[in-house]
Amino acid sequence: MRSRITFNSERCIWCRSCELMCSLHHEGECSPSLARIRVFPDLFEAEVEGYVCRQCEEPECLHACPMGAIRMNPETRSYVISEDQCTACGLCAEACPHNVGNNVIFFNPARNVYVKCDLCSGNPQCVAICPTEALKLVVSR
């Protein structure tokens, strides 16, 4: 069992602070298109969808990466992309079955790498700002 972030759509209040804190933490700017967690409120249906890496037991992204750049971080017990080794081939993003609309693994043009949730080294900022526990860090023991 990997550590991962879970999203509860019922408890989400649609504020999208998680997206902004994520990109702020990783990229130094507030930008939903740079966020590794994404929340799409459909106001007219009063529904919401959330996307974030699920830390699969058998990660397709890991198997797809020709560079071996996706590895288990033993400290956070989660799979992360080693940006030093990423050649931006994009096979991970294609392989991920949950990557609808490239909302989970996507290309960051400024740094020429693919990125996804890395649990902020164990202290995920999206979880820290979420006011209603719609986001939770499930820690693997």
Add this chain to the structure above:
Amino acid sequence: MKIHGWIGKILWVNLTDGKLTESDTTKYARNFIGGRGIAARVAWDEIPPEADAFDPENRLIIMTGPLNGTSAPTSGGRVTFAGIAPQAYPKPHYTRSNMGGYWGAELKYAGYDGLIIEGKSCSPVYLWIKDGEAEIKDGQEIWGLDTFATQKRLMKQYGKTAQSICIGPAGENLVRIATVQSGIENAAGQGGFGAVMGSKNLKAVAVRGSGGVPIARPEEFKELCKYASSVAHPPKEPPRDHALTHKACGMSCSTLECGAGHARIFKKVKGKVHPILYTGAVQCASPAYLRFRPWEAGFEAAQLANRYGINHWEIVLGLTGTGRWLDLCYKEGIITEKDLAMNVDLDSGKFWCEILRKIAYKDGIGKIFAEGVPRAADILGKGKEHLPHVAHGYETHWDGHLFGGPRYPYWIVAALQWAMDSRDPLIHCYAEEITYWTSRPGSPVSIEQLKAIGKRLYGSELAVDPESNYEYKAQPTIWHQNRLAVDDSVPVCEEIFPTIYSRTSSDGFGDTSLESKLFSAATGVDMTEEELDKVGDRIYNLERAIMVREGRTRRVDETVIPYFEKPDRAGIRLDVTKFRALMDEFYNIRGWDPATGWPKREKLVELGLKDVADELARMKHW
């Protein structure tokens, strides 16, 4: 040079000749920050003082600030609309309105801090903005659609992440109480700016952006956002299931300030007039619709108001609900079924659905109500004695008289703020919260803590002492006027900021330096709380100069007096002599002439508004 917080560009749209131009935001940002502040400077520079709301010369100024699009709690999508407002009474004058939601953030991600729209298109159009590219598009196909249908159509065309502001039939038909709408329940309500859009033949502004807002000091800003959420007013232990029905009214509101009774989502409620399923929200004033019978028809009326683009506030705090104008006039036989030319059932949701339709399409009595209640009373020639309108064309709002607002002596501050403003002043920060402390069980701070806050913030315990009278009431009025101008400019939500108290701090103090801390870390432009309040002072004085140029005098300020002479809920009336003396004190502290209510030349010069002073001198205002 790379800038942080601001994007750096303002888009100017001339709908008469179709020209689009850009200008540098920093020209205005240095002295006026953003939002309401920049809007005031643009209005002073651009709008001819004699312009009517529906003249092509009027500008619709739509402005964000440096914290929009960031994770600063409540700042995300909050945006100012400003211009000559058709709802203003007795004649249209300059004012501002404010909307939450997501659109303001998306505009920045799309490359602009704001839009300044002038002129009038010869046929219906909308604006489409994507990543620094703006286009005026033919709007024939969406003209006539309600605000929900309009947004859905634009999302179908431009993708589901496109955000739109738009008007419904009410704005198209120049209803003076027409809103600009976004999403299901976000609106720039007060002022009637929906009708200004309609007068320009502008149906909507759709935006989509893939950019972001660079932050000068990301680490510090991140910690500040978390701290701000915790020190603001959230209940110590929010009800566990609060989140199931309460949703944020906009991007980045990570506080839980607005309670479940304040904002509620309903799904698939079957209409009683139209056989469709309504999904939507009621928020702030609009839960009042749920008191109509059956409640489903009341909810339908609330949703129809959103879809037509009609200001809830003028309906449920003016025409009926708390304002009760029509209810009282009808009960006393002043207004009859003959006047309305329809069967009257004031408790019926269906009746209000029909009234709203008539207003939106200016059908029958709706044509008269579409002018707003004060003008409707003029046209009908009756009912003035029951108007729930305080002054300037705006209905009761936290003034301590018609609903659970501040008790005496706190409504003296509300009266003074009402006297000086161009619309209903937003007085939550003083009036609402102090009332909470002094008159409700389980208040978050004690009277002793309240007095300590009063002394630190306003300079005297008397400013908040429940046993006080007219003494020391000008100071808190001015403090909050300046601060609200800041908060509408950076911007943050005025329901939560300034955080003058906290439920979670040990001494009861909030942190009134939050705005300056967030602003400084985001922009890299270091400003102390005092420096920022000085900018608020500048913005407030510039707005006063706009009002003066339009003809505002002390005589107009005093038009609030008759309303406050009516007994409050405890039977206490305004002491007019003492209030006039308080007004003198206010003008003197502000550096305004007590005889005329005009800012003195030296005050404007001190605030860096010498050119404004010169213009007023040229117009012989001294």
